[in-house]
Amino acid sequence: MYYVSTRNTQDRCTAAQAIARGLATDGGLMTPEVLPKLSANGLNTMKEMSYQQRAVFVMNSYLDDFTSSELASFAAKAYSGTKFDHKEVAPVRQVDDSTYCLELWHGPTCAFKDMALQMLPHLLTASLKKNQETKTVCILVATSGDTGKAALEGFRDVDKTRILVFYPKDGVSAIQELQMNTQDGGNVGVCSVVGNFDDAQTGVKKLFSDEALRAQLETRGYFLSSANSINWGRVLPQIVYYISAYCDLLRDEKIKKGDPINVCVPTGNFGNILAAYYAREMGVPINKLICASNSNNVLTDFIRTGQYDRNRTFYNTMSPSMDILISSNLERLLFALSDQDDNQVREYMNQLNSGGMYQVSPAIQTKMSRLFAAGCCDDAQTQKVIGRMWQEHKYLIDPHTAVAFDVLDQYRKETGDKTPTVVVSTASPFKFCDSVLGALGVTELAEGTAILDQLSELTGVPVPAPLAALKNKTPRFDQTVTKEHMVDQVLEMLK
Numbered sequence: 001m002y003y004v005s006t007r008n009t010q011d012r013c014t015a016a017q018a019i020a021r022g023l024a025t026d027g028g029l030m031t032p033e034v035l036p037k038l039s040a041n042g043l044n045t046m047k048e049m050s051y052q053q054r055a056v057f058v059m060n061s062y063l064d065d066f067t068s069s070e071l072a073s074f075a076a077k078a079y080s081g082t083k084f085d086h087k088e089v090a091p092v093r094q095v096d097d098s099t100y101c102l103e104l105w106h107g108p109t110c111a112f113k114d115m116a117l118q119m120l121p122h123l124l125t126a127s128l129k130k131n132q133e134t135k136t137v138c139i140l141v142a143t144s145g146d147t148g149k150a151a152l153e154g155f156r157d158v159d160k161t162r163i164l165v166f167y168p169k170d171g172v173s174a175i176q177e178l179q180m181n182t183q184d185g186g187n188v189g190v191c192s193v194v195g196n197f198d199d200a201q202t203g204v205k206k207l208f209s210d211e212a213l214r215a216q217l218e219t220r221g222y223f224l225s226s227a228n229s230i231n232w233g234r235v236l237p238q239i240v241y242y243i244s245a246y247c248d249l250l251r252d253e254k255i256k257k258g259d260p261i262n263v264c265v266p267t268g269n270f271g272n273i274l275a276a277y278y279a280r281e282m283g284v285p286i287n288k289l290i291c292a293s294n295s296n297n298v299l300t301d302f303i304r305t306g307q308y309d310r311n312r313t314f315y316n317t318m319s320p321s322m323d324i325l326i327s328s329n330l331e332r333l334l335f336a337l338s339d340q341d342d343n344q345v346r347e348y349m350n351q352l353n354s355g356g357m358y359q360v361s362p363a364i365q366t367k368m369s370r371l372f373a374a375g376c377c378d379d380a381q382t383q384k385v386i387g388r389m390w391q392e393h394k395y396l397i398d399p400h401t402a403v404a405f406d407v408l409d410q411y412r413k414e415t416g417d418k419t420p421t422v423v424v425s426t427a428s429p430f431k432f433c434d435s436v437l438g439a440l441g442v443t444e445l446a447e448g449t450a451i452l453d454q455l456s457e458l459t460g461v462p463v464p465a466p467l468a469a470l471k472n473k474t475p476r477f478d479q480t481v482t483k484e485h486m487v488d489q490v491l492e493m494l495k
Helices: 015-021 042-046 051-060 068-078 120-130 146-155 174-181 197-208 211-219 232-251 271-282 298-305 330-337 342-355 362-371 379-393 399-415 429-439 450-459 465-472 483-493
Strands: 003-005 008-013 030-032 092-096 099-103 136-142 161-168 188-193 222-226 261-266 286-293 307-309 357-359 372-376 421-425
Touching: 003 015, 008 015, 008 342, 015 120, 015 232, 030 232, 030 330, 042 051, 042 232, 051 068, 051 232, 068 120, 092 232, 099 232, 120 136, 120 146, 120 161, 120 232, 136 146, 136 197, 136 483, 146 161, 146 174, 146 188, 161 174, 161 197, 161 483, 174 188, 174 429, 174 465, 188 197, 188 483, 197 222, 197 483, 211 222, 211 483, 232 261, 232 271, 232 421, 261 271, 261 399, 271 286, 271 330, 286 298, 286 399, 298 307, 298 362, 298 372, 330 342, 330 362, 342 357, 362 372, 372 399, 379 399, 379 429, 399 421, 399 429, 429 450, 450 465
Parallel strands: 099 421, 136 161, 136 222, 161 188, 261 286, 261 421, 286 372
Antiparallel strands: 003 008, 003 030, 092 099, 307 357
């Protein structure tokens, strides 16, 4: 199977090359030329498999330059019992008769990014060997909160890699910031950026297109790659958990073979819900993809109108991983819905870069309306949902998951759709203790990491071990730069 740039389908490469590159040289995203389909009995075949076995089954069809034994070894290491605190890795919890929650935060950093970023280092290091790469890869990451820590943990002390994470100063939760700034490892770096996530993400993209920087790093024995969801090696492992969730519902006889489900996903950069779209295209009977946003509702407006417009007020919310106005992975959806028209995609991206907006064609908008629904939820409503879920179900959720539950409720009231729905839960509530405690009526908050115990004592829910371990850690990183000086940080780390 070959991968092509969303902006130039003549730029073709193997899976190993696509994963090593991270981003196409023209700024496009490397994407499969053809999406493989599950066999007629594929979902039944996976029904009794472990999560690790399902990962191999799914990824094998995309990675024909990797062997099944290689992928089995990677999956066993990535999703081991020492990394994940639940034997099912990504368990599906029933909330009521027609609502299920896919919990993606049982990994080492307590966020859904672990599902991909425990696998990506294995895929990347194997890709470098297959490509006979002699240089050291420097992985640049922009994070809105969770990707940074998950990438740092995944690549910590991995041979022939360096990793540098940029996050928006004052744009992540206190626990998220502490997780990143206390990261162990001799090959890691962390730096905050003045501004919001879009500033950090735009800055990283500029570094990738900086020819002078590339040339300078090459003389030092380095080349750049990405662990953001612009890298196909990030998106592919995410497809697995949607397929796995459907298999779990089949196995537990909550649905019958062929029964449709809906999926409701809180998303900012569009990677998580894009993976659900790919699972649908592979043959999982997903009826509606419901896109949930917070007050930064650029995706809600886009899905409803076909116009993408980032020229709007940016809000710092209690669901910071969705505080994004430039949704990078949307480019892959445009590529698919335009029947891989790279000229059309390139024109949309040029319009976005120059004027901050574009309007898709009526054909794309029609396809998108058939596939997607969208809604948004502000902080006040988010807190109400956290409180209600605890009171009615004794289910403790984080703000991102609460946004999804609220948008699902809006969708059901508007449409009357009673299709069983999987809500994607993206982070442990303990990563957002202040917001969750506030939602439960607490007005006086403990300071520092003591807030973890405060939430645990109030609810009886234990603090996840990786977060409890933060109590004894001292921050290693404290630098802040403007986006214009991010290049200096890269050169300083790689001197």
